[in-house]
Amino acid sequence: PATLPASVPVPAPANSYASAGNEFNPAMGIILNGAYRAYEHNPEDYAIPGFPLGGETGLPDRGFSIGESEFVFTANVDDWFFSRVTAAIEQEDGDFNTSIEEAFLDTLSLPANTTLRFGRFYSSVGYLNDKHVHSWDFADQALPYSAFMGTQYGDDGIQLRWLAPTDLYVELGAELFRGASYPAAGDAHNGRGTQTVFGKIGGDVGISNSWTAGLSWFNADARDRDSGDEDDPLAFDGTTEILIADLVWKWAPNGNIRDRNLVFQTEYLWRNENGDYLLPTPDTPVPIDADTSGWYAQLIYQWQPGWRAGVRVDGLSLDDPGPQFTGSQLEALGDDPLRYTLMFDYSHSEFSRIRLQFERDETGLQNNNQLTLQYIMSLGAHGAHEF
Numbered sequence: 001p002a003t004l005p006a007s008v009p010v011p012a013p014a015n016s017y018a019s020a021g022n023e024f025n026p027a028m029g030i031i032l033n034g035a036y037r038a039y040e041h042n043p044e045d046y047a048i049p050g051f052p053l054g055g056e057t058g059l060p061d062r063g064f065s066i067g068e069s070e071f072v073f074t075a076n077v078d079d080w081f082f083s084r085v086t087a088a089i090e091q092e093d094g095d096f097n098t099s100i101e102e103a104f105l106d107t108l109s110l111p112a113n114t115t116l117r118f119g120r121f122y123s124s125v126g127y128l129n130d131k132h133v134h135s136w137d138f139a140d141q142a143l144p145y146s147a148f149m150g151t152q153y154g155d156d157g158i159q160l161r162w163l164a165p166t167d168l169y170v171e172l173g174a175e176l177f178r179g180a181s182y183p184a185a186g187d188a189h190n191g192r193g194t195q196t197v198f199g200k201i202g203g204d205v206g207i208s209n210s211w212t213a214g215l216s217w218f219n220a221d222a223r224d225r226d227s228g229d230e231d232d233p234l235a236f237d238g239t240t241e242i243l244i245a246d247l248v249w250k251w252a253p254n255g256n257i258r259d260r261n262l263v264f265q266t267e268y269l270w271r272n273e274n275g276d277y278l279l280p281t282p283d284t285p286v287p288i289d290a291d292t293s294g295w296y297a298q299l300i301y302q303w304q305p306g307w308r309a310g311v312r313v314d315g316l317s318l319d320d321p322g323p324q325f326t327g328s329q330l331e332a333l334g335d336d337p338l339r340y341t342l343m344f345d346y347s348h349s350e351f352s353r354i355r356l357q358f359e360r361d362e363t364g365l366q367n368n369n370q371l372t373l374q375y376i377m378s379l380g381a382h383g384a385h386e387f
């Protein structure tokens with residue numbers, strides 16, 4: 001049978017919570033995620049022609065930074081509910097911002113292999129979207145997620161998942177979100193502005209190989225959504241539809257992932273934006289119906305315990321949206337954006353990782369060479385990562 005981990009926490013025994021009464025009993029953990037970054041060109045000038053960026057997209061500050069650190073609280077509320085709260089502290093432009101990234105409940109005892117999640121959480125569309133920053137294989141997010149999802153889509157909403165009772169891993173799910181986060185905006189349709197549907201399958205091939213694949217549909221309504229230059233943003237009213245296909249293949253001799261393993265991972269994203277952009281000049285709505293796409297492929301190899309190397313190539317593609325956008329940030333200039341990344345990291349234990357990353361960024365008007373030295377440290381409780 002397939003050995004993919006279940007996506008729901010195991011419920012606590014019925015009497016495990018009763019003895020605690022109302023005591024404060026969650027497992028607590030802290031993730032420290034800092035870095036030193038050097039860029040060939042000023043990161044404040046970063047832009048991708050043809051792709052006005054939104055959300056948390058953009059290059060981190062150069063020099064030393066504590067990056068994004070997380071405080072994580074998890075607990076079984078009782079035999080019906082599991083809860084997780086993640087608070088993030090991030091340094092940006094010398095200032096510190098605090099936010100609640102996650103605050104959700106999972107049901108533990110619904111019938112027919114179904115699970116309901118509600119609160120604030122990352123959408124389960126695609127493969128990378130719901131992965132936390134500290135679990136990424138590289139120091140930054142894949143290019144299509146940065147361009148289309150504002151790095152990753154998280155919002156207030158509800159999710160329903162169903163796990164098939166079969167040897168083959170099959171999971172289906174649907175989500176309904178408020179529609180307040182990029183690429184949505186404005187809490188459209190009485191706070192039901194984003195809808196998603198996803199399906200995932202996977203299994204084992206012999207004892208040394210395992211795989212998972214998925215298809216996802218994401219639809220978001222935007223009302224007066226800002227993107228692009230913060231000082232002179234573009235406002236968008238309309239819908240964003242995204243289709244995602246993902247594939248992950250893992251190899252470990254005799255299933256022993258500790259000593260040696262190889263992971264191939266790829267995703268393809270297609271996006272359609274249909275609506276009106278309010279350009280700075282002229283100050284009138286300009287209709288748009290444009291298709292864009294993005295992809296990435298990466299290979300991570302661990303040749304002995306603790307030591308890994310990885311390579312990633314990612315890119316974007318844009319059809320010409322029309323002469324009405326000439327001179328704006330929506331105008332496509334030159335070749336399709338591409339980026340090449342090489343990383344090496346060492347984990348002394350499951351709680352610590354040090355990473356060195358080199359990047360050749362050919363997405364902007366100027367090619368930009370980047371270097372990152374990163375540390376990721378986990379203190380306290382830290383749950384296992386999903387497949």
